[in-house]
Amino acid sequence: MAEKSKEIDKSSIIKRPPMDLKHPQETLLRKKAIPTIYCPGCGIGTTIHAFLEALTKYSKIPQDQIFVVSGIGCTGRASGYINLDGFHAIHGRAIPFASGVDIAKPSLKPIVISGDGDLFSIGLGHLAHAARRNTDMTVICINNAIYGLTGGQDAPTTPVGAKTRSTPYGKISFPFNLSHITIANGATFCARYTVYEFVQLSKAIGRAINHQGFSFIEVISNCHVNFGRRNDLGDSIAMRQMFKKARVRMKEEDIGFDLHKTDIEYEIGKGFTKIPTGVFLNEKDEPEEFSERITHAYEFKK
Amino acid sequence: METHQHPEDKYYFITDEERCKGCGLCIEFCPKDCLGFSDEINEKGWRVAKMHRMKDCIKCYMCERMCPDFAIFVNEDESAEKAET
Ligand SMILES: Cc1ncc(C[n+]2csc(CCOP(=O)(O)OP(=O)(O)O)c2C)c(N)n1
Ligand code: SF4
Ligand code: SF4
Ligand code: SF4
Numbered sequence: 001m002a003e004k005s006k007e008i009d010k011s012s013i014i015k016r017p018p019m020d021l022k023h024p025q026e027t028l029l030r031k032k033a034i035p036t037i038y039c040p041g042c043g044i045g046t047t048i049h050a051f052l053e054a055l056t057k058y059s060k061i062p063q064d065q066i067f068v069v070s071g072i073g074c075t076g077r078a079s080g081y082i083n084l085d086g087f088h089a090i091h092g093r094a095i096p097f098a099s100g101v102d103i104a105k106p107s108l109k110p111i112v113i114s115g116d117g118d119l120f121s122i123g124l125g126h127l128a129h130a131a132r133r134n135t136d137m138t139v140i141c142i143n144n145a146i147y148g149l150t151g152g153q154d155a156p157t158t159p160v161g162a163k164t165r166s167t168p169y170g171k172i173s174f175p176f177n178l179s180h181i182t183i184a185n186g187a188t189f190c191a192r193y194t195v196y197e198f199v200q201l202s203k204a205i206g207r208a209i210n211h212q213g214f215s216f217i218e219v220i221s222n223c224h225v226n227f228g229r230r231n232d233l234g235d236s237i238a239m240r241q242m243f244k245k246a247r248v249r250m251k252e253e254d255i256g257f258d259l260h261k262t263d264i265e266y267e268i269g270k271g272f273t274k275i276p277t278g279v280f281l282n283e284k285d286e287p288e289e290f291s292e293r294i295t296h297a298y299e300f301k302k
Numbered sequence: 303m304e305t306h307q308h309p310e311d312k313y314y315f316i317t318d319e320e321r322c323k324g325c326g327l328c329i330e331f332c333p334k335d336c337l338g339f340s341d342e343i344n345e346k347g348w349r350v351a352k353m354h355r356m357k358d359c360i361k362c363y364m365c366e367r368m369c370p371d372f373a374i375f376v377n378e379d380e381s382a383e384k385a386e387t
């Protein structure tokens with residue numbers, strides 16, 4: 001880069017802007033709670049941002065019909081930063097709470113934002129059954145391959161060989177492929193993106209919200225503080241550059257019935273080497289969602 | 303908050319020192335290398351990001367989208383656009 005361009009130009013600063021300037025998502029943020037407790041550069045903030053942009057730009061559902069539920073973890077705090085109706089549920093129980101919301105008031109659209117540990121270790125049973133019933137909800141799972149909040153213990157998503165607080169010599173058991181599990185259990189919409197692919201992620205979240213039935217979004221995010229640091233993956237910038245290199249776009253047709261094609265690859269010392277991303281499933285002839293089936297069964301009985 | 307106005311196109315660029323955590327993601331991913339760290343340290347102790355070369359900015363929104371803390375954003379003056387047409 002030429003040295004001249006490195007000069008700091010302050011001539012464009014204006015003291016009194018002619019209009020009220022605010023962040024495009026400002027009205028959807030709980031201003032008292034901001035700045036967030038997240039570490040600088042954490043991907044959870046970027047994902048919340050993508051979700052809010054999906055609400056304002058791509059979703060067809062009015063904002064007063066959205067209900068945000070989250071579980072426990074760094075990700076679990078998301079519902080507290082979003083200025084919409086919501087609930088911060090107990091560990092692993094965000095999905096049962098969201099199912100209750102959908103069944104009691106089908107006009108509401110529950111959105112679950114939670115971590116890989118919350119949804120796929122303690123909460124795995126609930127997730128499988130909500131997917132099987134095709135309950136009308138959108139689940140946004142932030143997969144940072146670690147238990148972030150509690151100090152970096154291994155999660156069911158931690159890759160083989162990765163060092164964590166509870167696997168100091170490298171993890172020996174195999175990780176879950178979250179998208180694979182969710183599709184296998186009956187979800188009718190599934191997509192995966194990294195936090196680097198903001199626009200695609202935001203559009204996919206919009207599609208998932210508009211989808212009737214169980215929709216799942218897996219977000220590959222950076223926990224550089226508890227995962228990156230122990231595995232020499234650098235800071236948030238280095239981890240996002242790694243996502244940029246490792247992502248491989250995949251379409252529904254490329255995958256077919258072999259969901260192992262969506263497996264994430266990891267190498268010790270190098271980090272993630274392959275992250276298939278894209279919309280993996282979008283069932284058009286979707287089965288009826290659960291609350292509608294309840295209504296039909298009830299009318300039939302009358 | 304520091305506001306910059308683009309010399310030709312009428313849009314505004316804002317950095318919020320109170321929210322910035324100095325992660326540097328916006329600086330790294332700006333395709334035109336417009337941004338940089340300032341000498342200023344905010345209340346929480348982070349070195350904040352600032353706009354350094356507004357005339358190079360192409361309004362791509364990359365910085366706004368990369369920022370996890372809603373601390374950097376671009377605003378368009380819609381009334382100015384309407385007045386032009
Ligand atoms: C019943 C119960 N068991 C264990 C915990 C401790 N705990 C809190 S958060 C967490 C894991 C969070 O991991 P994840 O969902 O991946 O969230 P992240 O912090 O990575 O976003 C655990 C085990 C708890 N709060 N409650
Ligand atoms: S511990 Fe990890 S997941 Fe939690 S805020 Fe920090 S970087 Fe994000
Ligand atoms: S809008 Fe684009 S060009 Fe302008 S400062 Fe942000 S990232 Fe750089
Ligand atoms: S991305 Fe946001 S928080 Fe990070 S340095 Fe830039 S303005 Fe500050």
Ligand SMILES: [Mg+2]
Nearest residue numbers: 115116117146
């Ligand atoms: Mg996690």
